[in-house]
Amino acid sequence: MSVSLRPSEALALWHDVTLDLVRDGEHDFSSRQITILLTIYLEQPPHTVRGLAAKLKVTKPVITRALDTMGALDLVTRRRDETDLRNVIIQRTVKGALFVERIGDIIVARAKDLPR
Amino acid sequence: MSVSLRPSEALALWHDVTLDLVRDGEHDFSSRQITILLTIYLEQPPHTVRGLAAKLKVTKPVITRALDTMGALDLVTRRRDETDLRNVIIQRTVKGALFVERIGDIIVARAKDLPR
DNA sequence: CCCAACTATAACGCCTCCGTAACAATCGGA
């Protein structure tokens, strides 16, 4: 199945959702940070710094810094890979799951209220 | 009309679109900046610093700074309101319109490709 | 004609992020 959206509807949806996120005022993440968070919570584990950097086409320090920030907010955790100690496995947290869930609820609600 | 989305679809769509935006790598805007840009291009003019600040529930310097940044990128312009010289009218640019249009196209494309 | 109210912006010190480069730890094949 696919979702049918006209450009004006798509942009209105994007606008409404980001507006809600800004108004809530809890965090002001960049596109990079949001993408990293959603990738961790939506795609199949395991997630590594290297893997995320490749997927997003950014450098590894970008990932490290984002994980530092979101780790401090308890939205994400890191664990050493015991089978290869060079790797770091990025893991989900309850708080992060709730945050992502809330984003999903906002999108659904705004899509439902979309005029036209 | 409204758009029917389940939470998992909504999040997948958000993930796919932000991923595209990050991969393109042209800009890395925050939620605030994106919201300001979309508000200017989607809502009825005129737009003022005060009005945007109220709508987004942020302080005026936040808006001024965002306009500085996006103005330097030619995504937005400022003009003095001739009927009340205290006001600044924020205006659209060709480059900004194309940028917003591209975001719309990405959302539509990703919605169409959405599995399930 | 004042002057309080309102506009947007500038200034301040702080913090976070940037890209690049160097780094320590670890792995695995020769």
Add this chain to the structure above:
DNA sequence: TCCGATTGTTACGGAGGCGTTATAGTTGGG
């Protein structure tokens, strides 16, 4: 057992955002 390759992180100087506060310009009612 080396030693080159690979992992993630840290260090660096620079750029830009933050919230708060101060400021310059403008308005309009008394």
